[in-house]
Amino acid sequence: MPEYEAPLRDMRYVYHELGLTERLAECPDFAETTPDLVDAILEEAAKFAREVLAPLNQRGDESGCVFHDGSVRTPDGFKEAYASFIAAGWGTLTADPEFGGQGLPGTVALMTEEMFSASNMAFAMYPGLTQGAYRALAAHGSEQLKARFLAKLTSGEWAGTMCLTEPQCGTDLGLVRTRAEPQTDGTYRITGSKIFISSGDHDLTENIVHLVLARLPDAPSGIRGISLFLVPKRWVEDDETLGDPNGVVCTAVEHKMGIRASATCALGFDSSRGYLVGKPHRGMAAMFTMMNAARLGVGVQGLALAEAAYQGAVTYARERLQGRALKGPAHPELPADPIVVHPDVRRMLLTMRALTEGARALGLWVSTAHDLAGHHPDPRVREEADDLVQLLTPVIKAGFTEIGFEVANLGVQVLGGHGYIRDNGMEQIVRDARITQIYEGTNGVQALDLVGRKLPAHMGRYLRAFFHPLREFLDEQRERPEMRELALPLAKAFGRLQRATVRIAEEGLNDPDEAAAAATDYLNLFGQVALGYMWARMASRALVLLQDDDGGVYRAKIDTARFYMQRVLPRSSASFAALMAGASPIMDFNEGSF
């Protein structure tokens, strides 16, 4: 398995030196989040990732979760690691202090989540789902429900799930069939079958809090008839002791391509007692309010796996001796040169690096906006920040997970045959990464969200939150000759993005197929430009700091930015041309001929 060391230096660069996160200091809620505190948290998280999580990653993949007699056993070591995880309070970082949380910015937690997913994505799924349940409940639960469940979810003493999918419905939740019958005591009886439930059952906690989409008897059909319910695995009595099992039965654990240590369950609910969360028939709205955080989280999984793959590939490329540098031996004393001397290997490593670090910066920028939207005292700042989050969440979810998969595969390619062998751990990263392009809304669905919901919202207002700062930045840089070779390609790609936006807005009005047919290429183009913006900002700042370079960190930023602009950003021309061709090459094809 590749050794994993959290990229603390790069995280510090982006968090402290780049200026993307500085407005967090304007939020009174984060008054105690000092730079020293952030560094201390990152150091501790790095240690936890390295010492506790990473050693379990490959073993967990090999053994997988075991389903026996209706319950799920996690791989050896997971129980102990989970106990350490909650003892150290890693699940409490961003939760409300009222329920035992530390009230830290999500931006800090984003970095720890990157480390945990990079060292053991399957493990990190368990607390990740719990936090999703926490957020849904915190946003929509009654005071009574919050009082009973939030503290246990915050501490991680109890785990959570999100039960959406059913055999006949994935993307289209309007097809949900699970039923909820109101009882005279104000609770409900839930009956139905759910599939693909991450952390649906396991042995890490004594109770599991399922958030379940179901239909009330009087529900309108389709998506406007779905309500959200809280259904505990074991009933919680009024004195807060655990009661009987609540009719939630795990009927199967899926055998998957990857994240094999994460229990993906089929669950049967048989007249299970539950509480309504939020208003009747408003379950989808409740889902939507927590979706941005969840999708950012999946994006971070992509980033995390990209980092893990990059580290493994660099280590291998330095050690593996094969062939000679084309201009003559770089290490004549060795039987061959390390493969890092070869241009095509360097091309792969730099592609991996440029995508990974670019994603990290973009993730921290949008996560900061997410924090500002929730905590800044000025409502105008909150609104502007939320606009950016709304706009870029699908770009991050889809873009980063495409990056995770691409970079993981480049990692395998750098290792060659050794990357294909299970022992070396690289191919596991590919298999783990593959799910991130699918769950929490497939990447195609993200693209439709971007063009169908985010672009038209408020007459295109969200776009300003990205276009304005980028345009301002380009205007500022115009005066700096040393930025020219970076700013020009970025400006060109930005021009493509603007033209594509206009086209989609115009054509999409007349014909919804036009917008949908452009969606994926448009999202890709958006992501390419957004990473370009981050790289230009990183280089722009590094040029200022360069005179006092810290071990070559700033030089490397500038050089990677140049690589990105010249060798990666050209992809934007392909995305642009493809989407500008319009829907007819896609829609004219005769369905029967497929």
Place this chain on the structure above:
Amino acid sequence: MPEYEAPLRDMRYVYHELGLTERLAECPDFAETTPDLVDAILEEAAKFAREVLAPLNQRGDESGCVFHDGSVRTPDGFKEAYASFIAAGWGTLTADPEFGGQGLPGTVALMTEEMFSASNMAFAMYPGLTQGAYRALAAHGSEQLKARFLAKLTSGEWAGTMCLTEPQCGTDLGLVRTRAEPQTDGTYRITGSKIFISSGDHDLTENIVHLVLARLPDAPSGIRGISLFLVPKRWVEDDETLGDPNGVVCTAVEHKMGIRASATCALGFDSSRGYLVGKPHRGMAAMFTMMNAARLGVGVQGLALAEAAYQGAVTYARERLQGRALKGPAHPELPADPIVVHPDVRRMLLTMRALTEGARALGLWVSTAHDLAGHHPDPRVREEADDLVQLLTPVIKAGFTEIGFEVANLGVQVLGGHGYIRDNGMEQIVRDARITQIYEGTNGVQALDLVGRKLPAHMGRYLRAFFHPLREFLDEQRERPEMRELALPLAKAFGRLQRATVRIAEEGLNDPDEAAAAATDYLNLFGQVALGYMWARMASRALVLLQDDDGGVYRAKIDTARFYMQRVLPRSSASFAALMAGASPIMDFNEGSF
């Protein structure tokens, strides 16, 4: 598992109707290869793939090969399937009639290989390796060796392997350490360790013929000191009976990401008796003569898996009901529309289709050239055909395997969460496909072969074999207005390819890093243009045949060609721009900063 039906109609279109293969009729060796015979072979192969191989594919992946007590057991059913395979003579198609072969064109066998790999790639590896050994021996073995071994390899009674890789050497075979000591009787004693040996040990045949790279005692160091030896697993006595085991020990079977039913072995040779094949120290030359066929074969694996994934995705997209067509329900009588109505799903299916069918046509064109190079009576035709093979072999190996992996992943994406589950068989295609980008020379090595060997060879002569027919074709099409929307984008992409070629030729002369840094993008660009050429030819012919359309086959060709030109070929602009940026963004980066 997706059902697999061999794409016989498309194979017939490319083989019989498109005109790519018609010069095979000029070869007296193929006088008996009538169209009816070809069709009969394809029908039978399709049946064998469907009925014998496909049912074993998923089971083989699940159980994998078992290593026990020094020998390898293939998955249940493989032995029986292999016996049927040799009984039906599937291994004998192209072999020399002198040794029991049928002497058919490789082009016909290419289509059967596609079927066998599509239905069960791991199985097809076993006879595939045997054919590789057959070819090396047929080209370089003494008459005595040929007499003793070729008939058994042809029939498949004995299997073959290629033993190249060692722990310290993969791409750089100059580092081979395995030694060969000459004996007084003219044989050699081979000692050393080999890894990643496909079909290195198994229970399908009573003997295995290993072709082994090793060094003679007086060998110069490096790549010019490697010789090729034939080392049977069990010695073959002069009366052709099997003698004792020959000191070839399987020490491990690798646990791999995919092709788990193919035994990838570590082999130890302990003073094993063998024969020299070809001249001393000329082992690499012997490898090279068979490399084109082997690399075409790997390309076909990529094509095969792409076809399998496409079929599975189409079936799912027709059956899975989810959401509604954007312009209103397409099937109001159903609870939701099949997902094939959604533009983004159609985009994925058409991308899969365009890449797969384009690759099939290109594969058959180059395979025809391979046949002409070996069998045409006119030496000028042979040379021109061989030029095309030399040039396009790396494009096919790397390009088709990239296609295989991309299409397999699109297949998973169309299935969503169901694609990530092992039961559905789609994720297996991704895992199986991943190796094809690595073995038989990584795709990076293919790119270096293209720019470093194939472009400069004979002052650029090989290029003419591709550029001339493409230019002629474009000139011809200029008169046809109905071809304009296809010919224009192709001409533009071809222009990029020509400019990129000039740049590499010029810059590469001064600085080898320039050519190497451009290699992968150049190979991609080449492949994009080559597929574009195939699509333009397919559409051009389909336009002629359209008045008598066969169930929409010709219309689908024209529409897919349009999709390719407008939505896939734009990738060429990205490949072009990236490579034109030159080596400096890659080579200037400080090695210590990775």
